Amino acid sequence: MVNFTNRKHGSREGDRHDREDGEQHRPPDERTRLLPREREPYLSPDDPAVSPYNLWSVRALRGLSIAFLAISFIWWTFLLVSLFVSAPAVHTRGSGFFAFAYTTLTVGYLLFGLIFFSVPSKPMTIWGFILALFLFTDMCITVAVPKIRVEEGWVGIASVVWAVIISVWNIIQNRYVAWGKREEEERLTGREETRWTLGEWLAVLCETLFSAVIAIISILFMITLALRARDATLHAPGQKYWVSANNYQVHLNCVGNTSSDNSTTVLIEGGEGPVEHTLQPFIDELYQRGAIPRYCYWDRPGIAWSDNAPSPFSAGMASDALSEALALADEEGPFVLVSAGVGSIYSRIFASRHLLETRGIFLIDPLHEDYLSDIANPGRGFGLWVRGILSPLGLDRILGAIFKHRTREDRVFGRSAYQTGKFIRAKLQENLVAGSMTYSEIQAARHVQMADTPLVVVSSGDEVDNNRKWAQKQEDLTAITKNLKNWDVVQDAPHEVWRTTKGRQTLEERLRAMV
Template sequence: MPLFSKKNDDSSDEERRRRDDDPDSPEQAPPDEHTRLLPNRLDSTRGLLAPDDPAVTPYNLWTIRTLRFFTVSFALVSFLWWVLLLVSAFTTPPGFHTRGSGFYAFGYASLALANMLFTLIFFGVPAKPVRIVTIVIAVILFVDMIILLAVKQTRYEEGWVGAVSVIWALLMSLWTLLADRTVKWGKEEEEQRLTGRPETRRTLTEWLEVLVSTLAFVVMAVAAALITLNIILRAVDSSMAAPGHRYPVDGGKYRIHVYCHGNKTDPDGKELPTVLFEGAERPVEYEMWDLADNAVKNGSISRYCFADRPGMAWSDTAPSPLSASFATDVLSEALARAGEHGPWVLASGGIGSIYQRVFASRHGDSVKGMVLIDALHEDLLDGVGAPGRGFLLWLRGVISPLGLDRLPGALFRGRTGRDRVYGRAAHQNSKFIFAKLQENLVANSFTKRDVQGSREIQHRDTPLVVISSGKHVKQSKKWDRKQRDLTKLTDNLKHWDVVDEAPHEVWWTWQGREKIEERLRQLVHG
């Protein structure tokens, strides 16, 4: 008997024709995203797959794969934006200058980047706690966006960079919510199709991933909430009016605060020099404003002015880098816009004397005297520009939007707006930290070169007074030598006073104030 009969052949042909004509036949059904991504794994002869089969995955769906592609793309965009803002703290690219610190924009960029990274890491393990926390983050960021854009001062300080950063962070939080919910749907879809029911169990590894991802998003939610509270504090402080006026400088990029008080002439009508004060390590309002007012009241001086360096108190921050020369240029421009042209008697302490020495060398005959109060010598700028100090300043700046020190001070220690803007808590301000970081970055290069050059062109006949801290001189022979060297800045040294028991901030002691006012009186009244 033949191995294959004609009858069998005819039967086979008939079955083949029926299969070809049947659109529901598994072999002839049109390909979809299921059959195209999972060929030859599921058919009528094999039945359902086991829940732990590697083929049971939401990545079978083109929808999920496309979602992951866009998530990776958004993560790359977030990373590039984050890097750009990181670089702008050290060297400001054209158009990226913010009149605030820039640390808030960097904080929002960090939140957006962290959102995308954790979304990618735990992409295949959707979790309801993550979705709940993500909704909370989105609501908080929405509130931040409203405050930043609605309050005039915060909108001015953050600029378009801050606005873009907070909006992008909000959009990324919404994307995380969409991605997690979509992956959950895709996972259930594939489990239903391939195993017959959605899987409710999780492996120990999956539970651990859910725990870690939830904790990560909770940390981000706490950070976003702290930033919001700090922004509210900034909005409240912005209502405090600055004394004097703020003048646009450097082509209108930012403003410098200038304040003047008193009369330009004495009771006899004689024109007297105006004392121009410069703060040391902190805003001049905190260190010398009370001294200046008292000196006018008791007749030691007739009039005074002071200006905040960029980033201090009511002045905006400047683009990086910012050397002593740049700061002096914008101070001169602000004074000119204020109609203040001298003549001047300069009074400064600490590192503020570095700036005033550059100012004195550039204003020649309009400077009628200099009072250096425990001034920093240019040879000691190495400590100001130390790399370790710069890293700590940058780190403080990065975490400053959280308000870890400002918020407890406002809530539990009675810190007021004055304290935060220019007073005892001003060093916690993001703008102040950014200004100190700028100071650190160029202290041992551009600024040192500026002050060394100013020494060469300083008018040699300018009257000079040096007042030193007794404690500082006794503690450091090097400081003593450098104070002695400062007495040689001009050929017209009037006095070198060492105030016993006075700290570096000589003006905080009664003896120090008496000595400063006495020397100012002698220079102003001739």
């Protein structure tokens, strides 16, 4: 009996040793490749070998995320450069900040997922679902609203679709890594590890805060898109015309009937803001009273109803766009060019390129070309760029709509128009070339301008009294032709001279005489 028992015991021991020898000689698989060959049956939970990276599928998942990050970063860099110099294939008729904002969000979210790759958590998954939901809503609005879809083009649509895909990818990645981590803990330590180290607690806290911030950003994007969808229902008076080889459209509106006696048309060039909010209402009042027979006004690219133009974009290019739009509208002139502020730069260049059609130049507190260096100030350009980057959040527009009851008219062409990404992009384009291309064009215009073209200059008394240089430059502008009809300095009038009664009276009297 003893011998039989010993033989049986020896047989079991031999079988166990055979199994151990078999395990030692078995080729490594994805669960054992990174583990030491000789180990205890169970490892300590704190052992570095207890890791989801033991699974090749988890490592492959991380590799794909790195590849997605590289692709997104290359696209982000390309969009950043396109804000300053537009590539022909990727020019959007919108601001360009929309696609850049969503790509920035995508890059940040991918980087965030990689940093906390090995510390998956439920809060990260929950916030990921919220982010994916709102980004999906953004995608639906972008595609469903025709005006937004056209403005953003394939670049904007592709950027927001990619953001949705990456948000879903991060959810899948987080859940799969959590599964892999749990599987490896159960296999190597005998149970799932439920306690967290201090480092893991801090990591989960950072994950939760960062995910919440990204989700809030997506909510702001969605509300801003909803406002844009609302603004898109406001129809433009007049017509929009394709210009510059059908790259973008500009808005032009002419008021009054064309008569057979070749009467003069007043052509308005807006100043610093949309012409509909500044100079056009005053000119329309003169038209209603019969002071002028008819008038036309347009929106420079990026302002009000006009699309953004490719960068770089100078005042001379704007003059060419206006010329093309007028030709398409069968507006042949003759014109009296009325402009205010920085609009005088654009108007003077237009006059130099339409010498025979220009019957008079009427400047209201005009900007002298020597002040273009202020417009081209690098600090101003950087500020505009930052405002543009933040514009898709729409904080100022959202707060204005909620607390100040700003309407779609305010946002499209009114007092809040400066908050839109299109307007900011237009001002950034103006800043980038003001000291170079635009300055050269206005200098050439001064040399080309016909000497006998009638000229009227009406200056702000406040600006002239408070700034000696401004007063000197206003006087210099009275000499751009040799046919100065009047130079008026309206006392106590602001830069927008028509805001005062005396200013309105002076402008009406001089414009009647010129027309």
